[in-house]
Amino acid sequence: MRTGIFIVLLILTAGFPGLQGYAQNSRFADNIDDTTRINKLNSLAGNFLKQNQYDSCLKYASQALTITENLIRSKSVINNPAYLKQSKYHKIKSLIFVAECVSVSNPLKATDTLLSALKLVKETGNKNQEAEIYAGIGEIYTMLAQDQPSLVNNLRSLAILRETGNKKGLAWQLTIVGLNHRNMGNYGDAMEYFLESLKVSREISDSLTIIEALLAIGFTYGYVEKWKDALNYQQQALKIYQQMNDxxxxxxxxxxMGVTNMRAGNLGVALKQHQEALSIRLKSPEHYYTFASYLYIGNIYEKLNRLPEAIANYEAGLRYIKFSKYLVSGIDAQLNLGIVYMKSSDYQKALNAFSSVLELSLKIKDRTSEAQAYLYIAKVWLAQGEPLRALTWLRKAEKAAPESAIVFLGDTYQSIAETYFKLGDYKNAYINLKKYDGVKDSIIVSENLEKITTLSNRLEFENRQALESENYKKNLAINQAEIKRGKITRNFSLFGMFVAVILAVIAFVRFIEKKKPNSRLNDTLSDLKSTQAQLIQSEKMASLGELTAGIAHEIQNPLNFVNNFSEVNKELIGEMKDELAVGNWQLAKEISIDIEQNLEKINHHGKRADAIVKGMLQHSRTSSGVKEPTDINALADEYLRLAYHGLRAKDKSFNATIKTDFDETIGKIDIIPQDIGRVILNLITNAFYVVDERKKQQPEGYEPTVTVSSKAVLPPPTGGGTRGVQISVKDNGPGIPQKVLDKIFQPFFTTKPTGQGTGLGLSLAYDIIKAHGGELKVETKVDLGSVFMFHLPIQQNTK
Structure with missing residues (x-):
């Protein structure tokens, strides 16, 4: 499903006839005015775009853009507001065409181009176009697999469409936002948007948006392996297309449906469905989805180990991919084809396929696919008994592989070790085997985490579905009760003579039942208290989740030192034995000194790892409620680094300058470290979030900065001691509007997108500080940033 920019283009290019005739002679007569030229050039661009001829589209859109920019700068247009507005409208069209044509080959240029269009749209005041451009920017981020910035832009689009009342645009965008959430694993949130899209679509009786919502819901059920439900929604969409004769x-x-059945393991059914799709597509002029059908069929034949049929379909599909700008699809197809050729021992064709993967990867700067190409080329040479040639490509694979691709790195190190072993270089074989062992545990952890995440997302989705089902049953019961009550009321009117008696009976029954609502209220209160406790515990565990990636990063460093110095000591001990054997006591003594120093370093880093683990356990355990002497500077510094590295581990594009300014005279103070740690972590992660969001909106000339500081001060009025301490977390984000500031410490209030915040963090922080006899407050200035600070009293007996 193409959305975003393509929707804009469908709107903008509608109603332009006779475009091909102009393409044959783009030199328009001199007497045609500039506006007509721009219209015709944009029309040509739109036509070529629909035919996937991106170079021609870019050529004519660029010509239109040049004429428009000259027009806007002319005095006659500047002095005519109506004509100026019309000229800006034409420029917006040209900019959008340019962005669409380069969105894959140069996504950065496409984004900049759309931002230029957005600036013009805001000048013209066209809200629907503004929403569409935000959606287009969101689509580019989706193509780059950057889900968070994609969601941010799509939510902006959605907010504008809600404001304008554009129901059709709203239905489309609700589905797009749902897809963002689904890509991020938030299946419950995704389903909410899809269901709202389906509701809006049915209200306006728009078949296409109904279909998109149905298919999105179906695939979401597929993600949680509810195959029957997935196929049910896909069948509903099929019936609409059949009624439309599309x-x-x-x-x-x-x-x-073929994809759903393939994932469900019904390969025979899936194969038949993809073949039916292919037979239809071969009769149409479109190419990309014909390629996709061949690729699906090839995948199934490969799973069935029918390799000749798999090769035939992959090769047939590749004849169509050249008509598409989606080069990444060509990479997948060539990679699959090369692997099947290898299984068939056709090594020359396998090399050709992997070389094509490399060429395409370099063209679109896809480092992961580039590294895969190097690795598989090496495997081809290994399979042919050419370890020296293989080693050259394996070194390239190791260099190109992203650090986050640990499974791929493990495969690469294992292949390098195997290659050195075949070359008789046992030392390097051993070294790379050790490297493989080093990442093997990380691979297992990564796979387990992925399984846990998948299961958690599935459980969250099923719980939400169960809750919605329960609410539906309750609402149905209420509606039925109201219907019955209506019937009773009508019957009363027929038996007026019994009104007094019936009212008396009702009064008696209400008196007898009076205690039941009280009982239900008590049960409800108990449920609310239980739910509150669960929410608080969820918030605590969420904060632990924020730390997990940072802890993994922090603990890896000392472990690396321990491993490295252990290896060095092992070698040094061997050298020392050799020197002692020949009577070289002096050199042996010097070596022993090096060994001792290395042991000290091992001990130091071991204690560092131990401290990190203890800190994590302390954070995760239930608070004892007992205050203990704590170095609050060390506590703040620890959470600052863990939060930073945790965010970096989750989002490689995240970066921020972190500063500290701690008052060393404070010493240790009596606090509950788990609780105060949660407060500090919440303030720091909030600060990182706002500066990162501002960076996404203001990429040039802005440096995200978060500063954590402490100082000894007089206690706040609420404090009971003679001294106090103040901890401050400062950011240079966008600041906080007054309407948000008024609610910022209220429970469940959050400005973050759905699924990213519970709204309990600052509320719990406020309560924790208050329980310590302190005060939490915020100072903010729009466009300059905010400072969250809390005061804690220091008791007289504090050491």
Whole structure:
């Protein structure tokens, strides 16, 4: 499903006839005015875009853009507001065409181009266009697999569409936001948006948006392996396409159902459905989805180990991919084809396929695919008994592989070790085997975490579905009760003579039942208290989750030192034995000194790892409620670094300058360290979030900065001691609007997108500081940033 920019183009290019005739002679007569030229050039660009001829589209859109920019700078246009507005409208169209044509080959340029268009749209005041451009920017981030900035822009688009009342645009965008959440694993949030999209679509009776919502819901059920429900929604979409007599739409559903059945293990059914889709697509002029059908069929044949059929379909599909700008799809197809060729021992064709993967990867600067190409080329040479040639490519694979691709790195190190072993270089074989062992545990952890995340997302989705089902049953019961009550009321009117008696009976029954609501209220209060406790515990565990990646990063460093110095000591001990054997006591003594120093370093870093683990356990355990002497500077510094590295581990694009300014005269103070730690962590993660969001909106000339400081001060009025301490977390984010400031410490209030915040963090922080006899407050200035600070009293007996 293409959305975002493409929706804009469908709107903007509608109603332009006779475009191909102009393409044959783009030199328009001199007497045609500039506006007509711009219209025709933009029309040509739109036509070529629909035909996937991106170079031609870019050529004519760029020409239109040049004429428009000259026009806007002319005095006659500047002095005519109506004509100026119209000229800006034409420029917006040209900019959008340019962005669409380069969105894959140069996504950065596409984003900058759309931002230029957005600036013009805001000048013209066209809210619907503004929403569409935000959606277009969101689509580019989706293509780059950057889900968070994609969601941010799509939510902006959604907010504008809600404001304008554009129901069709709203229905589309609700589905897009749902897809963002689904990509991020938030299946419950995704389903809420999809269901709202389906509701809005049915209200306006728009078949296409109904279909998109149905298919999105179906695939979400597929993600949680509810295959029957997934196929049910896909069948509903199929019926609509059949009523519309839309053959390509029918083919699309056959492909979608084929994917569902393939994932469910029904390979025979899936193969038949993809073949039915392909038979329809071969009769149409479109190419990309014909390629996709061939690729699906090839995948199934490969799973069935019918390799000749798999090769035939992969090769057939590749004849169509050249018509698409989605080069990454070509990478997947060539990679699959190369692997099947290897299984068939056709090594020359395998090399050709992997070389094509490398060429395409370098073209779109995809480092992961580039590294995969190097690795598989090496495996081809290994399979042919050419370890020296293989080693050259394996070194390239190791260099190109992203640090986060630990599974790939493990495969690479293992292949390098195997290659050195075949070359008789046992030392390097051993070294790379050790490297493989080093990442093997990380691979296992990563796979387990992925399984846990998948299961957690599935459980969250099923719980939400169960809750919604329960609410539905309750609402149904209420509606039925109201219907019955209505019937009783009508019957009363027929038996007026019994009104007094019936009212008396009702009064008696209400008197007898009076205690039941009180009982239900008590049960409800108990449930609310239980829910509150669960929410608080969820918030605590969420904060632990924020630390997990940072802890993994922090603990890896000392462990690396321990491992490295242990290896060095092992070698040094061997050298020392050799020197002692020949009577070289002096050199042996010098070596022993090096060994001793290394042991001290091992001990130091071991204690560092131990401290990190203890800190994590202390944070995760239930608070004892007992205050203990704590170095609050060390506590703040620890959480600052863990939070920073945790965010970096989750989002490699995140970066911020961190500063500290701690008052060393404070010493240890009596606090509950788990609770105060949660407060500090919440303030720091909030600060990182706002500066990162501002960086995404203001990429040039802005340096995200978070500063954590402490100082000894007089206690706040609420404090009971003679001295106090103040901890401050300062950011240079956008600041906090007054309407948000008024609610910022209220429970469940959050400005973060759905699924990213419980709204309990600052509320719990406020309560924790208050329980310590302190005060939490915030100072903010719009566009300059905010400072959250809390005061804690220092008791007289504090050491």
């Amino acid at each position: 053959s390509l739409g029918i083919a699309r559903i056959y492909n979608d």
